Amino acid sequence: MRYILRNIRLFMTNQRGIYLLSIAAVMSSVFLLHFSYSLYQSFMKEKDAQSVEADWLDVELQDLYTQKGDPNDSDYRIIPRKGTKYVTIKDLKRLLKKLSEEFQKEVLDVGTEVVVDNVPYICWFGVENGEIVMSKQYRDNITAHSLPEGRFFTEEEYKEGLPVALDEAIMSKSQKTPYIDSIRSKDRKYLTIAGKKYRIIGKHFTYDQPIVPITSLPEDYPLHEFINFDFTKSVNSLQYTELKDVVEETLGDHASLPDMDLPDMDKIYLYNTMIIIAVLIAVVSALNFVILYQYFLEKRQEEIRAMRICGMKRRRAVVMFLAECVCLTLPVYVLSVFLYDRFALRMMSSFYTYVDDHYSLKLYLELFAIYYISSLIILLVSIWRRLQGEGRMRIGGGRV
Structure with a gap:
């Protein structure tokens, strides 16, 4: 030493x-x-x-409807107000086209409500190359948990906007579905929706309304309350900022994104x-x-x-x-x-x-x-x- x-x-x-x-x-x-x-x-x-654990972003639609009935009942109706310009399926498609490829790749599925005959239809779908496609995530969830009979839509049916539908499954003989009964054919093979005949390919018990491809509905039909984006992982500030900018550009004052505290990239x-x-x-x-x-x-x-x-x-x-x-x-x-x-x-x-x-x-x-x-x-x-x-x-x- x-x-x-x-x-x-x-x-x-x-x-x-x-x-x-x-x-x-x-x-x-x-x-x-x-x-x-x-x-x-x-x-x-x-x-x-x-950071937030949220793996979704919710675009809030600002235009109001006149509501009739209880939202939890099958007789619930929403009435468009005169003079009000609502966000439509066409506006939704313009919004999706503006999103970047990187953003779209991270989107798991998109959901919204379309007003059909004063009834809110819940539609879930995917987005690819700026176009609406079938959501495989939603298909798998419905097929695994809520499809007691028949099948889900194919990718081709969704892409082409073919008039196919999942009818509401009646759980008991005492169950009443006045709206569904009014649009269902006597042979229980078709539903009349938006003036078109929809072929029933399966039955579900997820909602009180039928499930149809959003691509099969007219583009001028209005949306109700929200456009929801589900992501494959937690949302970051770049995705939030991009969606906010695109919403402002395409939907203006008709929609907004709530403030979120997200990581600064x-x-x-x-x-x-x-x-x-x-x-x-x-x-x-x-x-x-x-x-x-x-x-x-x-x-x-x-x-x-x-x-x-x-x-x-x-x-x-x-x-x-x-x-x-x-x-x-x-x-x-x-x-x-x-x-x-x-x-x-x-x-x-x-x-x-x-x-x-x-x-x-x-x-x-x-x-x-x-x-x-x-x-x-x-x-x-x-x-x-x-x-x-x-x-x-x-x-x-x-x-x-």
């Missing part, structure tokens, strides 16, 4: 410039290691605070970039120390050869040099962490909301282990290769 401390003292006095650069490299890598972790922690906490990108840069600089700083120590070993070639001639094994020499590195860098590491905890973190907290004023001892020990394990591995490889180069040496014309 005394010999190791002697070597460090000689390094400090004889190679002062290299020593100071080595200290700077260690301090900068320690600072940046902790800084990158602080950014990561702040980013994750801010993301959790801002620009801030997420900035955080990610800063973290990556900080980590890269920390790695470069750590490598700089290795390079500087290599230079120090270069200056000690004669000493290394003398030790090898005297019988010091390579393994023992490696351990000695690693011990020198630890003794040299450990005080600098502790000082750097102290300065970071007492000063840097407090300064950062004024810029980053979710950076803690101090970390736990356990966290500091974990970061210490990460730093030293990775640094010692690099140093071990570097020193071993250096000593390997000294394995065959010429002394007085002979070989050792």
Whole structure:
């Protein structure tokens, strides 16, 4: 140990410039290691605070109808008001065409209510290349849970807008469905909807109204209350902003999106970039120390050869040099962490909301282990290769 401390003292006095650069490299890598972790922690906490679990966006239609009856009963009716211009299926199609391909790829299905004969028909569908298509998600849900008889629409039927329908399944003989009874043919094979004959291909018990392809209804039929977008995963601010802009452009004052607190994608990108840069600089700083120590070993070639001639094994020499590195860098590491905890973190907290004023001892020990394990591995490889180069040496014309 005394010999190791002697070597460090000689390094400090004889190679002062290299020593100071080595200290700077260690301090900068320690600072940046902790800084990158602080950014990561702040980013994750801010993301959790801002993110929502919602995987849907609901466009609220502003134009009101006159309501008659209880919305939960089959005799419920909504009457369009005179002089009111409502959002129609045609407007919906224009909206879908304006959405980007990236947005459409994330949409699982879209739902809305279409007013047919003063009755709200719930329609769920997908969107692809700006066009309305059959929703496979909705088909699978209906088929698995609410289709006691028959089948669901095919993709071709939905694309072509063919007049096919799912009739309401009557659960008991006492059940009355006056609206359905009024549009159902006597042979129970057809429904008359929007003046057209719809062939019944199955029965469902999801709603009080029939289910029909929205593509089969006239484009001038109005929508009621909402246009709902379900997504494959949680909504982000880019999707929200895009839909809001498209709604304002195509539907104007007739629709709006409720305010939602969503992750800021620009801030997420900035955080990610800063973290990556900080980590890269920390790695470069750590490598700089290795390079500087290599230079120090270069200056000690004669000493290394003398030790090898005297019988010091390579393994023992490696351990000695690693011990020198630890003794040299450990005080600098502790000082750097102290300065970071007492000063840097407090300064950062004024810029980053979710950076803690101090970390736990356990966290500091974990970061210490990460730093030293990775640094010692690099140093071990570097020193071993250096000593390997000294394995065959010429002394007085002979070989050792």
